[in-house]
Amino acid sequence: xxxxxxxxxxxxxxxxxxxDLEAFLSVYSEDVVIMEFPSNEVTTRGIDEMRTRYGKLxxxxxxxxxxLLGRMVHGNRVVDHELVTGRENSDPKKAVAIYETxxxxxxxxxxx
Numbered sequence: 001x002x003x004x005x006x007x008x009x010x011x012x013x014x015x016x017x018x019x020d021l022e023a024f025l026s027v028y029s030e031d032v033v034i035m036e037f038p039s040n041e042v043t044t045r046g047i048d049e050m051r052t053r054y055g056k057l058x059x060x061x062x063x064x065x066x067x068l069l070g071r072m073v074h075g076n077r078v079v080d081h082e083l084v085t086g087r088e089n090s091d092p093k094k095a096v097a098i099y100e101t102x103x104x105x106x107x108x109x110x111x112x
Contacts, residue, residue: 002073005101009071009078012099012106017065019058025050029105037098037110061087066095076101 015023063086
C-alpha cells in the first residue's frame with residue numbers, strides 16, 4: 001500500500017511539473033476532494049473542477065514548478081513538503097500537501 005501511495009504522489013508531481021494536465025489528473029479519482037487543513041474546507045470537488053483549476057493554473061503560469069523538499073509515507077497517506085516557484089508576481093513559497101489514496105487513485109488532498 002505504501003509503495004502504491006508513494007508512486008501515485010510521485011506520478012502526479014512529475015506530471016504537474018511537466019504541466020501535463022491529463023497525466024496529472026489520471027491518478028485522481030473522479031470524486032476527488034481537495035481541502036484546506038486543518039479546517040477541512042473543500043476548495044475543489046471532483047475531477048472536472050480539478051481540470052478547470054489546474055488547466056487555468058498551467059496556462060497562467062507556464063514556469064510553475066514544485067520541488068520536493070521532503071516526503072513521508074504512512075499507510076495510504078503521503079505527506080509532501082514542496083517549494084513552489086515560477087508563478088508570475090509571486091515569490092517562491094513552501095507548501096505541504098497530504099495525499100490519501102484508495103486502490104490506484106488519490107481520493108483526498110489536504111493543503112496546509
